[in-house]
Amino acid sequence: MERGYHHGDLRRALIEAGIELLDDGGVEAAGLRAAARKAGVSHAAPSRHFRDVAAFVAAIAAACFEQLAESMASARMTSSDSVSGFRATGLAYVSFALDHPNRFRVLSHPLVSNKASFPELRDASERTFGVLRQAIIDAQAEGTVRSDDPATVALAAWSMAHGLAILLVDQQLQGKGYAADPQQLTDNILEHLYEGLRPHG
Amino acid sequence: MERGYHHGDLRRALIEAGIELLDDGGVEAAGLRAAARKAGVSHAAPSRHFRDVAAFVAAIAAACFEQLAESMASARMTSSDSVSGFRATGLAYVSFALDHPNRFRVLSHPLVSNKASFPELRDASERTFGVLRQAIIDAQAEGTVRSDDPATVALAAWSMAHGLAILLVDQQLQGKGYAADPQQLTDNILEHLYEGLRPHG
DNA sequence: GGGCCAATGTTGCCAGCGTCTACACTACTC
DNA sequence: GAGTAGTGTAGACGCTGGCAACATTGGCCC
Structure with missing residues (x-):
């Protein structure tokens, strides 16, 4: 060295x-x-x-986004069909948050919230979002998710996973009668979302 | 003075x-x-x-939670029926984020993410969440929302509103073909969620 | 090969921050 | 009225981010 x-x-x-x-x-x-x-x-x-500490944190956040996107993409790839791929993508998102809480938190840190100032970060963030969108587009093609505007469906799905991940990471669901096992809870919640996305709703 | x-x-x-x-x-x-x-x-x-700066930020965040809870509660109160009350609560959440982005961001700032260390903040946060839960319980009582576990439904609804609010506040939806008017977009998304919560799904 | 120059790393400085300790003032209780 | 706990002050420390001046290097052109 x-x-x-x-x-x-x-x-x-x-x-x-x-x-x-x-x-x-x-x-x-x-x-x-x-x-x-x-x-x-x-x-x-x-x-x-x-340039300054914000730029540094933005670079770190971009790297973490890449890791997250990677993890989501590989979860999707190793799934057999489009539905399980869709679920696996969401599970990977939540799992990443639980495995690396600080990396997850930096993704939405106020210091770098203005993505317009950090093109690299914005691109990484959009690539990550793109993995989810693609999973949805695939599921729609197979007819397992209703054919609404994919961007809107992706927004709904992302919101759900993100909100759940935040609550889990911040330990705000402790002792509230939710499933103790995060994996199980995540599955339940995603099931709930999927219910609303099923075709011909 | x-x-x-x-x-x-x-x-x-x-x-x-x-x-x-x-x-x-x-x-x-x-x-x-x-x-x-x-x-x-x-x-x-x-x-x-x-005690330290984290405690100070936690006190600020608690105050902001109270403002948010207040705004959600009054939006719910001024609604005619349970469905519009439910929607108004979600809209109030997103509106607060857009009107006071920094107050919204502090609510989930990493510095105070460990709510266990700040009982006052945890209580304020739970009171806020409680407004939403109550709106859901009311809607369930009137039969306008399916009678799943209210906590789970609340979690789903909160996640949706929170995820949308974050994306709006961080301006990550610019130029992506979403409705330009945040109010309109919020209504669309919440409609999407409500679709999934309708009874006998 | 030799010289120039831009890129990169170093040293030293400054102001601001959070935090600690010692001290000053005040209000309340006995 | 004295004492004491609560509250505000003054000063110091080490840390931080940021700036400027200087040192070293590698690459490019002749």
Whole structure:
């Protein structure tokens, strides 16, 4: 891991360091200086790669979106039919949130909520959304989901998964009589949504 | 606005100052020192009322939850029947997010996501959720919403409204072929949800 | 090969923040 | 009226993000 004056791929190294810091300290811990320390570089070096801390967090969030999209896409791919693919996509979304709560939270952090300022983040976010939309389009093609405007159906499905994930991650469903097993609960809720999306409603 | 050595009601003053700072600078701007300045008090005074900055933000968030609950409750009250009351509650949720984006964002800010640490915030959050649940229970009593477990239906409805609100606030639906008017879009989406909740589905 | 230049990393500085400690003032109780 | 708990103040510390000046390097052109 020897390096000369120049790092070689500092930008990537900083993002990886940032994700580690994020994982075990939240977004507050993923600062420019902390990441620089972790990458073994001076405190001002990150400024060559990120305009400010918001840009840094945006890059981290974009990377996390890619991971999420990847996980959703592979869940969909390994499903046998379009319906289970649709469900698997939603389950993957919620599972990602439970497995990596801080990565999930950074996706909608106020610091980077203005996606217009961060094209890379906006693109990553739309790619993720696109996985879900594609799952819906497929299900519609097979006639297992009603043929409303796919964008609207995707919005409904995304909202459901997202809302559930937030409540689970923030532990707001504890002791309220919901299913103890998140997997089970997620399945129940998605079933509920699917009910409303079934053809000829 | 003369005051002696003691302020009289500093805690409330700080929260009000915090909300103003929040409105026009986001959570990052709503710091302890900034609020102290705004309240005309020394930088360390807030520590007498808030253990740390997270507790301060939690108090602000609790106040915002109360405002949201109030707005939802009054929207429900001024509706003629249970169905329109249900819809009005959801609309009020989304409208609050659009009218006060930063107040909406603070409700789910990572800094206060662990509601267990902030009982006041958890209570306020549950009161808000309770307004929606009550609207659903009423609609079920009138037979306009299927009689599934109200908590589950509420979770579905909340998720939908929340997901939509987030996407609108973060302007992620721009130029994607959705209805330009948020009000209209919200109504469409809620209609979609209501479709799935109609009795004997 | 040699020289120039843009990119990248370093050092040092500043203001602002949250937090802690010691101190000052006040209000309430006995 | 004295004492004490509650509240506000003053100052310090270490951290942060951000800026400017300087150092080092690699690539490009001649």
